[in-house]
Structure formats: C-alpha cells, structure tokens
Amino acid sequence: VLPLSQPAIEKSGDTKFWLICAAISGFVTISAQVAWTRVLTMVIGSSTYAFSMVVALFLLGLSGGAYLVGRRKITEDLRRKILKVELATTVSLFLSLIIINRMPSILVDTGLRLNINSWSGLLALQVFVAGLLILVPALLMGMVMPLVLVWASEAGGEATVRLVGRSYALNTLGAIAGAFSTGFILIPKGSTRFTILTASTLCIIVAALAYKPAPSVADKDLRRSLAAGATAALILTLFIFAPKLNLADLSLGAYDSLVRILAGTRSTGGGDDGRVEKQTQETHRLLMYEEGPTATVTVRNDWEIISLAINGRTNASDKEDMPTQVMLGQLPLLLAPRIENGLIVGFGSGVTVGSMLQSPIKQLECVELEPSVIKAGDYFNHVNNEPRKDARLRLIIDDARAYLRVNPAAYNMIVSEPSHPWVPGVANLFTREFFELGRSRLSDDGIFVQWLQIYQLSNDGLRSVLATYKSVFPHVLVFRVGGASRGKDLLLVGSRQPLNLERINERLGDPQITAELNRIKITGRSDIESWYVCDETQLGPALEGASINTDDNMLIENRTPREAFLPLMGANATWIESLAAQGRAAKLLAKL
Structure with a gap:
C-alpha cells in the first residue's frame, strides 16, 4: 500500500468517521456471522463440523477481502472506496436472504442427485452450500478494516500507533456488542431476517457518512440533504422489499x-x-x-x-415417539424403590413430564435450557396431560449440568432425555462426567433413566455410550422400546443398588399408572417384560474394549457425524437382539 499525501489524508475524512467505521464494521461482521450460524444449523446440521465449517468459511472470506485491498495501490479517495464497499455489502446481505430460501432444496437435491456415499462427499456438499451464503458478504466485510488502517497509517509516527490501536479497540468492542445484541436481543426478540437487515442498515449508514459532495458542487448542503433523504428511502425500501424467509422449508431439517x-x-x-x-x-x-x-x-x-x-x-412427536416418551416417565415409577421426587432433563413435548405426574409422586422438577421448547410443548397438550397446570411440577430454565452442580437435592428418580448424543451443547449429557454428576444427586437407592437411540450411531458408538453409562452405574437394566426385537430407542436404568422387576405388579395397582400405560398398549407385567433386553451381567462382557466417552475426548460428538449417513441401525438391532437372547437364557436358568 503506497503512502498517501497530506491532501489525500484530509480528503479521506476526520478521525471520528473512521473510528465509527471500525466499530460498525466489528458489529456488522460478528452479527452476520451469528445470524448465518443460526440459520445454517437448520440447513447443514448442528454438528461440531458444521460450526467449524461456518467459522472457517467466514474467516476465509475476511482474509480474502483484506488480501484484495492489500494488492491495490490506494492513493486517494478512501471515503469513496468505503462507500462502494458498504453499498456492495448491503446488496450481498440482501441477496443472502434469497440464497437462504434456496439452500434447503439445493442441499437435498444435490445430495440425492450425486448419491453421496462418503463422509468427504457430504462434507464437501455442506461446504458448498454454506459457501454460497457466506463467502461474498464476508469478503466485502474483510475490506473495511484494511481501509481504516490505510487511513490510520498516514498520520505517521506515534499518531499512527494510537490510531491503529483505537481502531482495533473499537472494532473489537463493536464485535462484542454485535455478538451480545444478536444472540440475546436481535434474533430472540426479532428474527434472523431482522438481524441481517439491521446489519444492512448499518452498512448503508456508514456509506451515507462516507459521502462527501465533490469540490465542484456549488450547494453542498443540498447534496448532503439529498443524500440523507436517499439513505432513509433506501433503508425503508430494504425492509419493505427484502424477501421473507421461507420458514416452512427451513423447518424441514434438510x-x-x-x-x-x-x-x-x-x-x-x-x-x-x-x-x-x-x-x-x-x-x-x-x-x-x-x-x-x-x-x-x-x-x-x-x-x-x-x-x-x-x-x-426432530426430537418428539405425538405418534411414533409416544411409547418412548410415555415409558421414560413411567419406567422409573415402576422400578424405583421410592417415588417421592424426581428430576427430568429436557422438557421436549412435555409428554414424559406429564406421564411421570400420572402417579403419587410428590414433587417433580424439569430442567430445560431453551425457553422456546416450553412454549412448543403447548402444541402437545392433547397428549402430554398438560403438565404445566400441575402444582407438583417446577420448571427450571437452566443448563442441566450447571443446575445439578449447584443444587444439593437428592432425587429418587432422574430421567435424562436430551437430544441426539453428538449435537453440540447436548453431547456433554452423554459423558462419564455427566453420569457421575447425576449419580451424585441420587438418593442411595435412586435410579437414573437414560434415553439412547440405535439409529445414526455406529455399533462402536452405541457400545461406547453404553460402556460409559455402565462405568458409572454398577447395576443396569436395558429395555428396547416396542420389544426386545424391535424399536429404535433404548431405555437404560442405572443404580448403585441391584435392580429387578419385582415392584411392577404393586405399582400397576395404581389406577393413574395403569391408565397411562394403557395409552401405549401396555396392559400388564408381561408387556413390560417383553421390552426387557438384559442386565449388567450380559451387558458387561458385550462391552469389553468399548471406549469411554468423556468431557476430554468427546468421542461421540466427534465420531458420529462422520457415520450418521451410513445404514447403521440394522447392525445395532442384530447386536441388541443377541443381548436379548442372552438375557432370556439367563432368566430361564435362574428359574431352574
């Protein structure tokens, strides 16, 4: 970059404008990244790899923009260059709304057309789709700070150092403000679309501030007034004509x-x-x-x-997921020595919470991280027994691990039904450390019930979660929803004390429990026993050599997204059926 002459420095504008430009650049850059990350989880998934991909593409775009500025010989008229960059950024953000609406169909159609059958192919498809949205706007955003630094560098000596430091400081503060306001205000109170339009508006304002009438213009005040009016009209036009997001397609989970x-x-x-x-x-x-x-x-x-x-x-439904959701609430009631109090991790549809309340339980707590999930539960009132109307229920909006660490209460029953075990933010609810934390909050004879899927998990992944669970709970019962030879979900029951099915007949004497189980076609002990797979005696040898999933290695979070597209459920089903056969043989021997 060549030095600017003093007249060029004066034409480039005063200090206040350029520092404002640096601050707004930080805000817009991070605000757009947060918004893109949020919307891309609906399209390319929410794995660790998807998040890393978004950040990498974003940084690639920023670095590309800085590189392009560095290649050019900038000698004068920096304000005009900033004006052009900001307006181009506005156009790219506007077009990003159109691209967002096209991404779900692009991802699915391309994936099916190419018949992708490898992890590298799937990753390349995700990069392609995310790149369509991110690269061009990020490249333009990456040009702003280099132009600010070109201006700052011409002050010379210590003044340059001060201006560069102030520019970076304000850029960082702007980024902090963008991250906070987007995550806590703009998206929750507005929407992703509103956030992107807000970023576009800030770009237009910077462009307007950058505008200076040419020296040959006689009435400069008139030109500035016209520019202000054009700015307001452009912002208004932006909000009126910007395309609305196709929420129906985004909600499909492409x-x-x-x-x-x-x-x-x-x-x-x-x-x-x-x-x-x-x-x-x-x-x-x-x-x-x-x-x-x-x-x-x-x-x-x-x-x-x-x-x-x-x-x-998808985390819940009012049809095929009902047996899983109901039994998660009822199984601890059937097996626990005491059923005075309980804790459920994850509200979901509210079916499990409502099911557990169909009993003599005195107090039930439910920890849910996302407040919107609670609101969504109202759409399932026709199947969830409307748990929020029950005075015995206490809803806590918090992180489950944080809550269990600070809450000294001891529970007779804990039920954990988070989302899938490789999803960031949820994966740490399937580690040894979390199971140990849950065990520490159980009464001496308390039980911990865990949901676990057998689909989209390799056999090594399934065995790893089971081995992790068993490493914490010495006594384990395994049930398969729908029957030992069918179903896609497992229910794990763990305790410090030996477990058995001897309390089932007594608990089935409760009319509330009986009525609730009848909803999923369970009418007696034999139906429950048909779901039984095995206990720790058969499970232990089958898990030899399996890796333990911990907070440090996060095996499931890192491994499973690379395998989820493979046909894995059949192998897991065969393995579980062999365990069930061993379990049945052990029961027959015990009766002899």
Missing part, C-alpha cells in the same frame, strides 16, 4: 432429512419423502417457528403427525 434417506431410515418413496418434495398446505403445516436464545424451535403438522424439532432435528 440435512437431517438427507442423512436419513442416505442411511435408509427414511423412505425415498411416496411416504416420508414428502419432506424433500414440494410442500402442500393440505399435508404440511408449520405451527411454530421461534428463534430462542440458544436454539431454533419448530413445530410442524405433517400428515396429521405433530412433531417438534430443535435446530432442524
């Missing part, structure tokens, strides 16, 4: 849909494939789309099935 099709757990025929086909109002309705402080929560009605998704990944 990446999850694609992965399930590739893994063979979702049909590509006329049934579930409706998720990636043209949506019709008759069969598909978006009931709720809310961007909360920590996640985007959606509720949909597809083929008269109401489902809840968090960041594009």
Whole structure:
C-alpha cells in the first residue's frame, strides 16, 4: 500500500468517521456471522463440523477481502472506496436472504442427485452450500478494516500507533456488542431476517457518512440533504422489499432429512419423502417457528403427525415417539424403590413430564435450557396431560449440568432425555462426567433413566455410550422400546443398588399408572417384560474394549457425524437382539 499525501489524508475524512467505521464494521461482521450460524444449523446440521465449517468459511472470506485491498495501490479517495464497499455489502446481505430460501432444496437435491456415499462427499456438499451464503458478504466485510488502517497509517509516527490501536479497540468492542445484541436481543426478540437487515442498515449508514459532495458542487448542503433523504428511502425500501424467509422449508431439517434417506431410515418413496418434495398446505403445516436464545424451535403438522424439532432435528412427536416418551416417565415409577421426587432433563413435548405426574409422586422438577421448547410443548397438550397446570411440577430454565452442580437435592428418580448424543451443547449429557454428576444427586437407592437411540450411531458408538453409562452405574437394566426385537430407542436404568422387576405388579395397582400405560398398549407385567433386553451381567462382557466417552475426548460428538449417513441401525438391532437372547437364557436358568 503506497503512502498517501497530506491532501489525500484530509480528503479521506476526520478521525471520528473512521473510528465509527471500525466499530460498525466489528458489529456488522460478528452479527452476520451469528445470524448465518443460526440459520445454517437448520440447513447443514448442528454438528461440531458444521460450526467449524461456518467459522472457517467466514474467516476465509475476511482474509480474502483484506488480501484484495492489500494488492491495490490506494492513493486517494478512501471515503469513496468505503462507500462502494458498504453499498456492495448491503446488496450481498440482501441477496443472502434469497440464497437462504434456496439452500434447503439445493442441499437435498444435490445430495440425492450425486448419491453421496462418503463422509468427504457430504462434507464437501455442506461446504458448498454454506459457501454460497457466506463467502461474498464476508469478503466485502474483510475490506473495511484494511481501509481504516490505510487511513490510520498516514498520520505517521506515534499518531499512527494510537490510531491503529483505537481502531482495533473499537472494532473489537463493536464485535462484542454485535455478538451480545444478536444472540440475546436481535434474533430472540426479532428474527434472523431482522438481524441481517439491521446489519444492512448499518452498512448503508456508514456509506451515507462516507459521502462527501465533490469540490465542484456549488450547494453542498443540498447534496448532503439529498443524500440523507436517499439513505432513509433506501433503508425503508430494504425492509419493505427484502424477501421473507421461507420458514416452512427451513423447518424441514434438510440435512437431517438427507442423512436419513442416505442411511435408509427414511423412505425415498411416496411416504416420508414428502419432506424433500414440494410442500402442500393440505399435508404440511408449520405451527411454530421461534428463534430462542440458544436454539431454533419448530413445530410442524405433517400428515396429521405433530412433531417438534430443535435446530432442524426432530426430537418428539405425538405418534411414533409416544411409547418412548410415555415409558421414560413411567419406567422409573415402576422400578424405583421410592417415588417421592424426581428430576427430568429436557422438557421436549412435555409428554414424559406429564406421564411421570400420572402417579403419587410428590414433587417433580424439569430442567430445560431453551425457553422456546416450553412454549412448543403447548402444541402437545392433547397428549402430554398438560403438565404445566400441575402444582407438583417446577420448571427450571437452566443448563442441566450447571443446575445439578449447584443444587444439593437428592432425587429418587432422574430421567435424562436430551437430544441426539453428538449435537453440540447436548453431547456433554452423554459423558462419564455427566453420569457421575447425576449419580451424585441420587438418593442411595435412586435410579437414573437414560434415553439412547440405535439409529445414526455406529455399533462402536452405541457400545461406547453404553460402556460409559455402565462405568458409572454398577447395576443396569436395558429395555428396547416396542420389544426386545424391535424399536429404535433404548431405555437404560442405572443404580448403585441391584435392580429387578419385582415392584411392577404393586405399582400397576395404581389406577393413574395403569391408565397411562394403557395409552401405549401396555396392559400388564408381561408387556413390560417383553421390552426387557438384559442386565449388567450380559451387558458387561458385550462391552469389553468399548471406549469411554468423556468431557476430554468427546468421542461421540466427534465420531458420529462422520457415520450418521451410513445404514447403521440394522447392525445395532442384530447386536441388541443377541443381548436379548442372552438375557432370556439367563432368566430361564435362574428359574431352574
């Protein structure tokens, strides 16, 4: 970059403008990144790799912009250059709203057309889709600070050092303000679209401040007034004509849909494939789309099935997930020596919470991180027994691990039903440290019930979670929802004390418990026993050599996204059925 002459420095503007430019650049840059990260979780998934990808593409764009500025010989008229860059950034942010609406179909259609069958291919597809959204705006944003530093460098000597330091300080403060306001105010109180338009507005304001009438203009005040009016008109036009986000398509969970099709757990025929086909109002309705402080929560009605998704990944429904949700609430009531109090991690649809309240339990606490999930539970009042109306329930909005650390209470029953074990922010609820924390909050004879899927997990991954659980709880019972030879979910019951099924008949004498179980076609002890797979005696040898999932290695969070697209459920089902056969043989021997 060549030095500027003194007249050029004077033309480039005063100190206040350039420092404002640095601050707003920081705000816009980080605000856009947070907004893009939030919306991209709905399209390319919410794995650790997806988050890393967004950051890497963003930094690549910023560095590219800085490189382009460094290559050019900038000798004068810095304000005009800033004006052009800011207006170009505004246009790119406007176009990003159009790109966001196209991304779900681009991801799914391209993935199916190319018949992707490798992790590298899937990763490349995610990079391509995310790059369409991020690279151009990030490249333009990356040009701003280098131009500010060009201005600062011409002061010379100690003045340059002071101006560079102040510019970076204000840029950093702007970034902090952008991160905080976007995460806690703009997205939760507004929306991702509103956040992107706010960033665009700030770019327009900087462009307006950068404008200076040419020296040859006679009436400079008139030109400035016209520029101010044009700025206001442009901002108003931006908000009026900016495309609305297609929330219905975003709520489909494009990446999850694609992965399930590739893994063979979702049909590509006329049934579930409706998720990636043209949506019709008759069969598909978006009931709720809310961007909360920590996640985007959606509720949909597809083929008269109401489902809840968090960041594009389905977590609950009022049809096929009902046996799992009800039994998570009822199994501890059937097996625990005492059932006076309990704690549930994750509210979800509220079905599990409502199910556990259909009992003589005196107090139940539920810890949920995302407030929007609680609101979504109202769409399941027809199946969840409306738990929020029960005075015995105490809802806590907090992180489960943080709450368990500071809460000294001892529980007879703890039920953990978070989202999938590789999702960032949830993966640490499947580690040895979390299970140990849960065990420390149990009464001496208390039980800890854990939900675990067998789909989208390799056999090594499944064995790793089971081994981690068993390393903390010496006594374990394993149940498979729907029966030992069917179903896609496991329910694990762990305790310090030996476990058995001897209390079931007594507990089935409670009419509330009986009525609740009847909802999922469980009418007696034999139906419950048909779900039984094995205990720690058979489970232990089957887990030899399995890796332990810890806070330090985060094996499941790092490994599973690289395998989720593979057809894994069949191998896991076969392995579980062999365990169930051993369990049945052990029961027969015990009776002899």
